[in-house]
Amino acid sequence: MGNGIAHVFAQYGYDVLMVDIAQAALDKALATIGKNMARQVEKGSISEETKNAALGRIRTSTEYGSELSACDLVVEAATENPQIKFDIFRHLDSICKPEAILASNTSSISITKIAGVTSRPDKVIGMHFMNPVPVMKLVEVIRGYSTSNEVCAAVMQMSQSLGKVPVEVNDYPGFVANKILMPMINEAIITLHEGVAGVEEIDTVMKLGMAHPMGPLQLADFIGLDVCLAILKVLQDGFGNPKYAPCPLLVNMVTAGKLGAKSGEGFYIHTPGSKELKVAPNFTR
Secondary structure (H helix, E strand, O other), X not given: OHHHHHHHHHHOOOOEEEEOOOHHHHHHHHHHHHHHHHHHHHHOOOOHHHHHHHHHOXXXXXXXXXXXXXXXXXXXXXXXXXXXXXXXXXXXXXXXXXXXXXXXXXXXXXXXXXXXXXXXXXXXXEXXXXXXXXXXXXXXXXXXXXXXXXXXXXXXXXXXXXOOEEEEEEOOOOOOHHHXXXXXXXXXXXXXXXXXXXXXXXXXXXXXXXXXXXXXXXXXXXXXXXXXXXXXXXXXXXXXXXXXXXXXXXXXXXXXXXXXXXXXXXXXXXXXXXXXXXXXXHHOO
């Protein structure tokens, strides 16, 4: 999601430094941003001049060093792994200027725990963008236990300046979006696992019966089955409630490397460049 976050900040006039440990990842991100902005130009939502100006505002680096130290806001968008995020925030705290706000795009991990590894817990906050970031309007703004009113107000205002609708929520496992969404996705996987209905049938019921734009199994593929599993584990550990226990089918699929769109196969087969979806062989009747 990092490229989508960089895309939106640059589009709305902010200078962006995009950092990753691998140059290949940065090159791929820039290519994706360019392609998505070109699509916006084709649709008439932005001009060619806006696109070129936005792309000119984005710089890249593989160094977590002096360039980051000048930033006013850092938004972390690493994989949904607590230890990785804690390590990143320890490092950011050591190099960023004292007044800098440190934000996490985490979808479920405690902002209070992340803030606890820094010396500035009052300046640590959650900015949970929705995917795809350039399209989706919502930003969950998550207050940690020590997040200051001033920092929260600044992030709410900044989110609005990106054309987003920020919603302030408190720091509980899964926040609002995933506390509600992930149990629904898990229940859809359980429904498949128990043989109540097939992949397409489950998704069709939810799309046509509940007016969801995408069925829960297709959505799980889009999010990433590994991400869904990680969030369910956070919910299960955080609340100690067995209702959040991930379905064994989800666990087995992630173990087998069937992660959804990112791996090419989940509940559906995903072909790069094609919008056509076919049910994966394991679920074909």
